[in-house]
Amino acid sequence: MPADYHIHTEASLDAKGSMEEYIRKAKQKKLGEIGFSEHIILHNIEGHPYTPYTPIKSSYLQNFLNLKANAELFVKLGAEVDFIPKVTEKIGIFLREFPFDYVIGAVHFIDNWSVDSPSQMHEYSKRNVLKVYEEYFSLVKRLCRSRLFDILAHPDLIKIFGFKPKTDFSHILGEAAETMAKYNVCAEINTSGLRRPCQEIYPSEQFLKILHSHNVAVVFGSDAHEPNDVGRNFTQAVKLAKKVGYTKTCVFNQRRRDFVKI
Numbered sequence: 001m002p003a004d005y006h007i008h009t010e011a012s013l014d015a016k017g018s019m020e021e022y023i024r025k026a027k028q029k030k031l032g033e034i035g036f037s038e039h040i041i042l043h044n045i046e047g048h049p050y051t052p053y054t055p056i057k058s059s060y061l062q063n064f065l066n067l068k069a070n071a072e073l074f075v076k077l078g079a080e081v082d083f084i085p086k087v088t089e090k091i092g093i094f095l096r097e098f099p100f101d102y103v104i105g106a107v108h109f110i111d112n113w114s115v116d117s118p119s120q121m122h123e124y125s126k127r128n129v130l131k132v133y134e135e136y137f138s139l140v141k142r143l144c145r146s147r148l149f150d151i152l153a154h155p156d157l158i159k160i161f162g163f164k165p166k167t168d169f170s171h172i173l174g175e176a177a178e179t180m181a182k183y184n185v186c187a188e189i190n191t192s193g194l195r196r197p198c199q200e201i202y203p204s205e206q207f208l209k210i211l212h213s214h215n216v217a218v219v220f221g222s223d224a225h226e227p228n229d230v231g232r233n234f235t236q237a238v239k240l241a242k243k244v245g246y247t248k249t250c251v252f253n254q255r256r257r258d259f260v261k262i
């Protein structure tokens with residue numbers, strides 16, 4: 001099984017389980033490598049349940065380092081950082097403070113709209129869905145151009161509630177893939193979409209094919225919010241990756257990537 005690089009512990013507020021519990025579960029599931037990627041939001045967004053700033057405290061880091069030294073699998077330090085254009089500089093300063101192995105960038109917000117919150121799903125019916133996709137992927141491209149991130153989280157999160165443009169939007173996906181390739185940003189094959197109304201891995205097979213044709217590298221993530229989620233549906237994710245032609249995945253150490261076979 002490939003590494004699971006998208007794991008939230010109780011430090012993420014919306015998740016359950018300690019790092020120890022995740023490591024235990026990962027070993028049971030025979031994963032060779034995992035990475036913790038807590039939510040980091042460096043901007044106060046009105047009405048959003050997360051705290052504006054989730055610092056990774058020194059106790060967290062110390063605990064991580066102790067566990068890493070003693071775990072019988074590779075354990076990496078990552079983060080899932082919200083890309084919010086106006087705080088780009090702040091993100092850069094924050095990332096330099098911690099010894100991350102990799103940094104995942106995510107677009108969860110279009111302005112103040114939290115696009116993956118069930119309580120704000122009604123926005124999709126009010127807006128032009130093609131325009132929404134354009135806005136979402138324009139933020140994805142800005143995320144890449146910021147050069148702050150190694151990995152793009154759940155690349156087509158915007159499909160979460162099953163809203164898709166009625167007309168062909170492959171050009172939007174193509175441009176996003178081109179930008180990811182240009183700035184060396186990996187795509188995350190994230191299985192949490194299977195647990196959402198869209199009932200589909202992020203990215204879709206169509207998008208993953210496009211990413212592969214642009215030589216965009218991939219990593220895998222369960223987006224675990226509790227220990228049982230670790231490595232969830234990875235067999236299906238690997239199958240999808242292989243189906244579109246991937247034979248390798250990335251592993252990260254101190255923000256340098258290597259390729260390993262899948």
Ligand SMILES: [Zn+2]
Nearest residue numbers: 080106153154
């Ligand atoms: Zn996310």
Ligand SMILES: [Zn+2]
Nearest residue numbers: 006008080223
């Ligand atoms: Zn996440």
